[in-house]
Amino acid sequence: MTYTLTYLNDVVAANGALSLGDNGAHRIVYVHQGSATVNGAEVPADEATYAKGALEIEAGAEGARIFRWDLVKGVYEKPMNVETMVRMSRDVWSIDIEEGSQWLYRLDRINHSAPQPADCHTHPGPGIRALLSGVFVIQQTSENGGGEEPGDPWWETGPETVISTPMSPGGVQFLRGMILPVEFEGRPDTADWKRTFPTEKSEWKLYVDETVTL
Numbered sequence: 186m187t188y189t190l191t192y193l194n195d196v197v198a199a200n201g202a203l204s205l206g207d208n209g210a211h212r213i214v215y216v217h218q219g220s221a222t223v224n225g226a227e228v229p230a231d232e233a234t235y236a237k238g239a240l241e242i243e244a245g246a247e248g249a250r251i252f253r254w255d256l257v258k259g260v261y262e263k264p265m266n267v268e269t270m271v272r273m274s275r276d277v278w279s280i281d282i283e284e285g286s287q288w289l290y291r292l293d294r295i296n297h298s299a300p301q302p303a304d305c306h307t308h309p310g311p312g313i314r315a316l317l318s319g320v321f322v323i324q325q326t327s328e329n330g331g332g333e334e335p336g337d338p339w340w341e342t343g344p345e346t347v348i349s350t351p352m353s354p355g356g357v358q359f360l361r362g363m364i365l366p367v368e369f370e371g372r373p374d375t376a377d378w379k380r381t382f383p384t385e386k387s388e389w390k391l392y393v394d395e396t397v398t399l
Contacts, residue, residue, distance in 0.1 A: 197244035207238035219249035254362035296388035298356035312363030319357030
């Protein structure tokens with residue numbers, strides 16, 4: 186069964202609202218700046234929540250900048266008359282999703298302070314990363330990527346070997362919106378190191394670990 190993972194940026198004006206209809210999407214909503222109420226739940230800056238289907242985001246007095254990951258069956262279609270920016274959309278081709286199967290839908294953050302790259306490694310599932318700070322370059326067979334500005338995305342397929350290199354002296358911080366096997370719930374390190382195990386472990390913060398049925 187074909188699914189599409191899409192990463193979007195929403196900017197909601199002070200005390201404004203963003204309403205999205207029920208397209209069956211599994212959504213992760215991260216508040217990058219400001220504060221918001223997401224389907225009635227308060228979400229401060231640098232926190233996130235999971236929602237399914239219809240979505241109502243109400244910004245606080247300072248407005249809100251939102252990073253959002255939508256996982257939908259088939260092709261993602263941007264709603265009409267919605268002020269949002271699609272930053273990246275990719276077919277989830279690298280894992281076999283059977284109808285009715287359960288998967289872990291995760292958002293976490295990596296703080297990579299070490300100057301050396303994260304050498305050859307893979308992950309058990311695909312995802313779209315979003316830069317928070319620093320400059321980052323990644324190399325993989327099908328698609329290279331990286332970022333220079335907060336919010337810049339890149340795609341990691343999961344089974345393809347990746348080399349991730351920070352290009353800024355202060356290290357990098359980035360978010361990972363991922364689809365993983367359910368046995369990885371609560372487990373911080375999903376990387377399978379192929380050549381050199383890192384001598385310095387990155388800091389990790391978990392925002393959302395939601396088991397979803399696809």
